[in-house]
Amino acid sequence: MSETLEEKYQYMCNLCEEYASRLAEKPATSVETIVRDIIALTDTLHTTEELGEAWSRIYKAVNYLSAKDSMLKYRRELKEE
Numbered sequence: 001m002s003e004t005l006e007e008k009y010q011y012m013c014n015l016c017e018e019y020a021s022r023l024a025e026k027p028a029t030s031v032e033t034i035v036r037d038i039i040a041l042t043d044t045l046h047t048t049e050e051l052g053e054a055w056s057r058i059y060k061a062v063n064y065l066s067a068k069d070s071m072l073k074y075r076r077e078l079k080e081e
Helices: 005-023 027-044 048-080
Strands: none
Touching (some): 005 027, 005 048, 027 048
16 A cells, blocks of 8 residues: 555654654764665655655755754854854
8 A cells, every 4th residue: 555645754754753862872873874764765755746745844854954063063163263
């Protein structure tokens, strides 16, 4: 049976919660797991709707990661001055 987009989204939300708890313990392992799961998710998506929705949500998460990275680098630069 084919999963609905909502079921796939819920699955990814559950994975994100799991990753968040593991990330503090083993960041490198968690990053590799996320990469692997994104690839696996991509392989399960077949329509432009599914791919577009997945890309939109993942893109927002990556933007959040990028913003936090920029913020922390900026704080470090301020401390070094």
